[in-house]
Amino acid sequence: MPVTTGDRAVLDAARAVLLRDPRASMSAVAREARMGVGGLYRRYANKQELFRAVCDDNLRRYIALGEAALSDGEDPWAALGEFLGHVVDDGVHQLTPCLAGTVVVDDDLAALGEQANAVTDRILRAARGSGMMRPDVSRADLTLLVEQIGSLDLGSPERTAALRRRYLSLILDGLRAGAASRRLPGPPPEDDELSARWVI
Template sequence: MPAAPMSGRRAQAARNDELIMNAAREVFVADPTAPIAAVAERAGVGISALYRRFGSKEDMLRRLCADGLATYIRIAETALAGTDPPWDTFVTFARAVVAADTHAMTISLAGTFTPTPELMELARRCDEQVRTVIDKAHAAGVLRTDVTHTDFGLLFEQLSTVRRGSPARTAELRERYLALLLDSLRTPPQHAPLPGPPPRPGEFADRWEKGS
């Protein structure tokens, strides 16, 4: 049965929670040393609203990582439940992971808090699901056999570091380099034209300008 609609107060709390988590992700991925007050400012809520939900900055970081792992698990489960051809299923999985940008949190937040047993269990489930996705592609003969599920953690982290200009341009460049990566992994090899334009003159030089 569909869930009952939330009361006005509960709906507002849910909206605040979403605002806070989106703000926390933006703030801490950019600067994991930022104070929790920076999250409140970005979210446009009072600092007391944060402390009602999280006892500390570490609690907020753990929640961020738990949400990221849960997203990664859902993406893998969706891929495993799909009925598309094996390579298309694998591509859909990889594109969804890159679009979700869960690995940006790994790069920024690893080592900044103490994981709980619950978080470690989520990580174990995530590893298991991703391993199954990779094993399925191997079994179908569409993915080179010398690449393992552990390789993909680092490959996705590398793609998450691609950031240029606007969010739209960042997404465009990530799609381009993901396509290049997938071409190198597919068996038998099949090359398709790369999506999106390559980096434009000045797209790398301008990041040396102060404030860029």
């Protein structure tokens, strides 16, 4: 369902507030959105409903970034780098630690999560198939890597964004096939380990 202009303002405000304080109140979101608390409650009956909408929007943003990277016609390794760069810049993975364990995952959210996984798998398969990417990195590895990059915050938005890109560049070098001479210790995270974070 398309997001209205009013809902977009609320969802963007909720994202900003959640990234500052995962336990933020509805009144904090209303202040950020420059609206009354009553107006916010007319749109979203409670905090769970609002956070569920933020989660839905976040997954759709992620899927759109993946689809854009796949449709650009770039070589698969460049598509992977472009995708991860946009994910880091957009901040979609920063919200995962904020929302995990607070939102009830219904069938619709679960379906969006599967779509997000499928898009990532397509990007990964292409990058591996190009011979440029080491074969022992999983989708779950990428998820946690971009979450770690997203957790970097030095106060200044410009400096933080530059450092996130710096560390993404270092990580991309580590994902290259040439870096695979050293075997990664231990197995990658299981999908069940990541999804367990969403259990309330």
